[in-house]
Amino acid sequence: MDFEIPQEVETLRKNIQSFITEEIIPLEKHYDYEKGRMPEDINQQARAKVKSAGFWTPHLPKSEGGLGLDLIGTCIIFSELGRSPIAPYIFNCDAPDEGNMHLLSLAASEKQKELILHPLIKGELRTGFAMTEPSPGAGSDPTSLQTNAEKQGDKYILNGRKWYCTGANGAKYLIVMAKVNGSFRKTTMFLVPTDAKGYTMVREIELMGSHGPGGHCELNFENVEVPEDMILGRVGEGFRLSQERLGPARLTHCMRWTGMARRALSIARSYAKEREVFSARIADHQGIQWMFAERATEIEMAFLLTLKAAWLLKMGKDARQETSMAKWKVSESLCNTIDMAIQICGGKGYSRDLPLELFYRDARAARIADGPSEVHKMVIGRNYVSEKWDF
Ligand SMILES: Cc1cc2nc3c(=O)[nH]c(=O)nc-3n(C[C@H](O)[C@H](O)[C@H](O)COP(=O)(O)OP(=O)(O)OC[C@H]3O[C@@H](n4cnc5c(N)ncnc54)[C@H](O)[C@@H]3O)c2cc1C
Structure with a gap:
């Protein structure tokens, strides 16, 4: 298996990483805690910037205005976008629209595409x-x-x-x-x-x-x-199409969530390196280093599972087992990481001076939406016991 990121994807990743750091993360201060969302005028201004930077709907083929990434490239780019909870909508690749674009491209008639898909891609409707x-x-x-x-x-x-x-x-x-x-x-x-x-x-x-x-x-x-x-599609195709939609949509959630977990961990690292307790930086205490070790390894494992499932889908293979594994493990590692990051940042982690408390509340849904962890574990276990799936 080749783990090398293609040069053009790596260049794009770096460009998008800088864009998120310089243009998107600073906008998070406008998040309206009362309403639980960003003001729409700020979203729209940022969307215009994303369009002119050429990063709009990155997951789509170039012929549809996207960046022509395959699923592996999408993993890498979506993980960068996931570093900011406001970025996926601003780049027009958030749930549910991103999954719906995929579904409509697969199953919509020309008339339905004209009516819904094309304006959706342009960001004219939701x-x-x-x-x-x-x-x-x-x-x-x-x-x-x-x-x-x-x-x-x-x-x-x-x-x-x-x-x-x-x-x-x-x-x-x-x-x-x-x-x-x-x-x-x-x-x-x-x-x-x-x-x-x-x-x-x-x-x-x-x-x-x-x-x-x-x-x-x-x-x-x-x-x-x-x-x-x-x-x-056709009458009776509802469940087949929902599998076509939910499989990749679960994976794109995983891609974004690994980015959020990485950001939470790096916020904790910055705090731990700057603050001293008991005559040493928090980061110098071995107990804290082990906490970083556990979470960093967990995020890496979760991302590799996501990449494996994306690679199987890219090869046209059945990825249902690996997608369930990724959905379960990424969502759990996201919640574990944010919880630990809050702990390392102490009282500041619990406050709105840092975005961790927002991440914590947002991340809790990850273990429920698109199939609770228990259902994915049931599917994984059944497939293994019945020998439908093996290593
Ligand atoms: C933020 C958010 C966004 C969502 N967006 C959408 C959306 O856009 N469209 C949409 O259609 N739905 C959406 N959902 C719904 C989501 O997909 C469902 O909440 C989820 O599938 C679980 O269904 P339920 O809430 O009815 O839980 P229930 O079916 O009532 O299950 C409750 C709990 O029972 C346990 N459980 C269930 N089955 C088993 C089992 N076999 N073994 C052991 N324990 C089990 C699990 O712990 C589960 O959490 C969203 C949910 C959230 C939280």
Whole structure:
């Protein structure tokens, strides 16, 4: 296996690293703690700068305005972007839009691409992905899906309730997972404009971390009419397409999270090198060096797992096992690292003088969203026991 980063990717990584350090991290001081998000005017000014620097939508092919990176290059660049929690949206490669771009490029018709994908790539609109439902609906277990679409002539009548739809407040279109005529086997993705009659954004859910530009929302669909030509892919392809979307989207989360873990660790290093306790720098105490050793090794292992899964996908191979391993381990190492960084920074780490308390709250979702750790462990264990997967 070749671990060398191609020269052009390394050059790009360095350029993006400087851009994040000089242009993006200083903007974090504008983060609105009351609202749990960045002011949108600052986001938009920064987005314009990213476009003129030529870094916009880095994950897309050059023909679609991106940087033409393969999945390994995307890993390396997304990990740099992940150093700032505000960067992925500013570069137009944050969840859920980045995963939705991938899904729409795979499955959308030309008309749907014109309507949704192309403006999404340009940053002219936002989208949401609505799968999770309040109890007793779909969550960890997608087979509990309740939302249903009844076929009536050349349209479908959609009814159901969703929640935790990231970005839905202010999004123009939603990708909604629903059964068809009550049949789970016919689960399908529907493209629903948010001005459709019968659709309500019930509320932005109050939660512990950032809200992004459109929150994490609860939604209601009451007799929403969806024309046949707004089905994404074909009837019954919902779960196959969701795997196509969620696999790479879980990995891109991992890529961004390793960047955030690296930044947390480096904030702790700076503090530990500068502050003296008991006649020595904090960094000179062996107990602290071991803490750095544990977390640095854990981040490196987690990043290598992410790279391995990305490499398998790039080779067109099945990467479901490695993606679950990466999702589980990266999210846990992110939470462990931030927790330890706060500890090393003492009272300052707990304050808003450092961004660690924000990282801590944001990172907690990583062990739940896109499949809780327990579900990924269940999948990994089952695959091993049944010998579907082996070393
Ligand atoms: C910040 C954030 C953003 C999100 N964005 C989106 C989005 O854009 N679109 C979307 O559709 N969804 C989104 N989600 C929802 C997310 O994917 C779900 O929360 C997740 O899949 C878990 O489903 P649930 O909340 O219904 O938990 P439940 O299914 O109620 O599970 C609760 C807990 O039970 C345990 N558990 C579950 N299964 C097992 C098992 N087999 N063995 C042992 N323990 C188990 C786990 O600890 C789990 O956390 C988001 C969630 C968060 C927190």
